[in-house]
Amino acid sequence: MAVQPEGAPCWADAMFSDLEGAKNFYGEVLGWTFAQASSEFGDYTEAYVDGRAVAAVVPPMPGQEGQSQWCLYFAAEDAAATAERIRAHGGEILMEPMRVGDFGSMCLASDPGGVVFGVWQSGTHEGFQAMAEPGAYTWAEVFTRDPATSDAFFSSLFSYRQRDMEDDGGSFRLYDLGDRTVLGRMEMGEDFPPEVRPYVNVYFGVRDCDEAVARAVKLGGVLRFGPMTTPFGRFAAIGDPQGANFSVIDTTTVEGEMPKLTDVS
Missing domain, CATH: 3.10.180.10 (2,3-Dihydroxybiphenyl 1,2-Dioxygenase, domain 1)
Structure with missing residues (x-):
């Protein structure tokens, strides 16, 4: 790539x-x-x-x-x-x-x-050689307890354009580079225990979300959320046996209408 x-x-x-x-x-x-x-x-x-x-x-x-x-x-x-x-x-x-x-x-x-x-x-290593397919990096979201500070920081660092999902109460935001959306930002609400530190949640693509979750749990992983089907795909959040959090997503299984977006910067 x-x-x-x-x-x-x-x-x-x-x-x-x-x-x-x-x-x-x-x-x-x-x-x-x-x-x-x-x-x-x-x-x-x-x-x-x-x-x-x-x-x-x-x-x-x-x-x-x-x-x-x-x-x-x-x-x-x-x-x-x-x-x-x-x-x-x-x-x-x-x-x-x-x-x-x-x-x-x-x-x-x-x-x-x-x-x-x-x-x-x-240099010679340019990064991902595959993206947005089964087994490869597909998406990521910044999970933060201070969304205003994170929004200001990342947009200043990389000149992102920002958009809010209108039906999400402003808790979820998208960061764009030109006409390409490259990152999401999620506000960590009261449902996140205080001991959970802010982090970047990385999504990897899978062919079948439910099968991937079943394999993960069988191998000692923990299902944190989902599976849930959205307009962007069917996804689930998982903790691996050593405590690393990540998500899996099947982008071919979708449900519902795409949310409306509002420019904020």
Whole structure:
């Protein structure tokens, strides 16, 4: 695939203490196969669908052990310059910009409300080699307890145009790059326990949402929400056996009318 424009999601990875367990789980649920771990880069292991890179799993670095979490990376023309913009708009740099061999440059950051994300400046590794198909990244949403702050931060960082769903009470917003919608933003209400930190929820495509949920639960995953059919597809939110949250979506199974959208920026 072509290099994604600045601000578009371009890659996803997650740290797992039990790397083999993660490979088994996602291999069964999403049909992934895996490359040989790269010892030079901390056993970073790419996942594939039909031979195309769609994500990666990696053991935690010393001192970073804890609950697993998926990290979504946004494309950047210059990772160091993007890091400076993150600081300027109230975000925090969690890992300073660094070069990863010839693959590219990256940094890790959080918005002012604690939403963790990555920045990727591509080199030989351009990001997702497949998107919006079974087993591949399909969609993502920022889950935040402070939507106004997150909206201001991300739109300043990447010049997103923003639109609200009219029938959703303003709790769900879309971020656009030009005429392409690239990200959603969901307000975390009282139904989210206080201990649940803000995060980016990554969706992976599946052929059958209910079958994917059944496989996930059988392998020790937890169904958080759904399955539910919407105008965008049938989806469910899942926690994997190591605590990483993600969603699966079958975009071919739809129901209802598309909601009306209102420009807000």
